[in-house]
Amino acid sequence: MKAKIYVTLKPSVLDPQGKAIHHAVETIGYSGIDDVRQGKYFEVTLADGVSAVDARATIERMAREVLANPVIEEYRVELDSDS
Amino acid sequence: MKFGVVMFPGSNCDHDTYHVISKVIGQPVDFIWHRQSSIGDCDAVILPGGFSYGDYLRTGAIARFSPVMGAVKEFASRGGLVMGICNGFQILCEAGLLPGALLRNKNLRFICEHVNMRVEATDTPFTNRCQRGQVLSVPIAHGDGNYFCDQETLRELQRENRIVFRYSREDGVLDDASNPNGSLENIAGICNRERNVLGLMPHPERASEALLGSNDGRIIFYSLADTLAELAKAS
Numbered sequence: 342m343k344a345k346i347y348v349t350l351k352p353s354v355l356d357p358q359g360k361a362i363h364h365a366v367e368t369i370g371y372s373g374i375d376d377v378r379q380g381k382y383f384e385v386t387l388a389d390g391v392s393a394v395d396a397r398a399t400i401e402r403m404a405r406e407v408l409a410n411p412v413i414e415e416y417r418v419e420l421d422s423d424s
Numbered sequence: 425m426k427f428g429v430v431m432f433p434g435s436n437c438d439h440d441t442y443h444v445i446s447k448v449i450g451q452p453v454d455f456i457w458h459r460q461s462s463i464g465d466c467d468a469v470i471l472p473g474g475f476s477y478g479d480y481l482r483t484g485a486i487a488r489f490s491p492v493m494g495a496v497k498e499f500a501s502r503g504g505l506v507m508g509i510c511n512g513f514q515i516l517c518e519a520g521l522l523p524g525a526l527l528r529n530k531n532l533r534f535i536c537e538h539v540n541m542r543v544e545a546t547d548t549p550f551t552n553r554c555q556r557g558q559v560l561s562v563p564i565a566h567g568d569g570n571y572f573c574d575q576e577t578l579r580e581l582q583r584e585n586r587i588v589f590r591y592s593r594e595d596g597v598l599d600d601a602s603n604p605n606g607s608l609e610n611i612a613g614i615c616n617r618e619r620n621v622l623g624l625m626p627h628p629e630r631a632s633e634a635l636l637g638s639n640d641g642r643i644i645f646y647s648l649a650d651t652l653a654e655l656a657k658a659s
Contacts, residue, residue: 354572357532357606407489410482410518412525413572 342387344400345419348409349380383408393422425652427453428466430496430512432487437473437509441629445470448632449645451652458490467652468505469496471512473565473627483526483568484514493519505549505648506621510566513613513623522616522623523581524573526566530606534567538638539604541612541626542592545585548615549651550622553643559596560589560640562626564604569625571607571614581614589613589624 350356356378363377385403387396400418409416427445431438438455445453456463463469476487487493493515500506500521508516516522529535538561543554554560573581581587589612593602603610605625613624628641 353574354527355530355606357528357530357570361532407485408481410485410525412517412523412574413527 342391342393342396343421344385344387344396345421346383346385346400346404346408347380347417347419348383348404348414349378349416350413351415354413381408393420396420396422425451425649425656426466427451427648428456428463428469429453430456430458430469430471430492432458432471432474432476432490432511432515434476434478435472435474435511437511437627437629440627441470441472441509444629444632444642444645448642449649451649456492458487458492461491461495463492463495463499463504467655468507468648469499471496471506471508471515472629473510473512476511476515479568482518484511484516484518487511487515488519497521500616500621503618503620505651507550507644507648508621508623509627509629510564510569510625513625514568516621516623521621522614523577524571524614526568526625527570527572527606528568529566529570529604534565535569535604536563536565537604538563538631539612539626540592540594540602541589541624542596542598543588544590545588545615547585548588548619548622550615550644550647551588553647553650557596559592559594560626560628560631560643561594561638562628562631562641563638564626565630566605566625569605569607571611571625573608578608581611584617586615586617586619587611587613588615588622589626
């Protein structure tokens with residue numbers, strides 16, 4: 342089973358990297374782009390035999406305690422058993 | 425009285441800090457390895473600058489799980505003096521010992537230069553030798569020093585006079601031009617509510633000998649040493 346974790350800055354936190362990317366893509370001619378926000382993406386492979394319930398609990402805790410800093414970031418977890 | 429300087433994998437200001445404490449301030453000091461689960465008989469702990477764990481994930485995010493950080497948290501909760509410089513500040517924020525976070529510099533550049541910081545609070549164990557409004561010339565060297573916290577936390581920091589240093593002009597005036605990294609309200613350093621934990625982005629250990637361009641930073645180490653001497657006398 343695989344888990345995908347998306348970590349993004351809270352809307353209230355400025356993202357200078359996203360701004361730089363936005364500026365760059367506009368400069369090279371992409372139009373109609375209103376905003377770019379940069380985030381992080383993690384793929385975690387769970388050991389065989391871990392139940393979907395346990396996997397979700399573990400990954401949620403890992404996202405909250407390690408992968409994201411709740412002061413500045415939000416996260417979203419997807420398990421491939423979700424699909 | 426003894427100082428402890430924590431060494432994480434990737435710390436690179438540990439020896440500078442050790443040097444200043446032992447040779448400039450003239451106080452006993454030990455290194456504390458990050459795998460140690462105790463800080464031994466140290467009376468003040470310094471988390472030095474550097475790039476612990478290569479800044480992977482986020483600055484300070486992995487170091488906060490080191491065995492030594494359990495001991496540092498316990499020490500701080502007993503009122504022990506803890507100072508985090510640069511990466512040390514980032515680790516203290518990640519560990520929840522200080523509020524807020526250090527974001528990427530607003531201009532996205534790694535900045536290595538002398539800045540001026542104004543002392544905003546002198547009622548801390550780290551600044552008791554300073555004058556309020558005193559301006560110290562101290563270098564910064566970081567890519568992620570842009571202090572951020574939510575509005576509620578900011579109001580709390582202001583109300584409790586916990587903003588200890590602000591980036592300023594040489595004459596002490598606060599303006600945007602003297603804010604190198606986009607920090608909220610020019611914040612360069614803050615302390616916790618109990619005032620025994622300090623974090624700051626500038627490097628006082630790199631400005632403690634005139635030969636290095638400034639010795640303004642050593643007043644912070646002298647303040648700490650004074651505090652420890654008084655504590656020792658009282659006990």
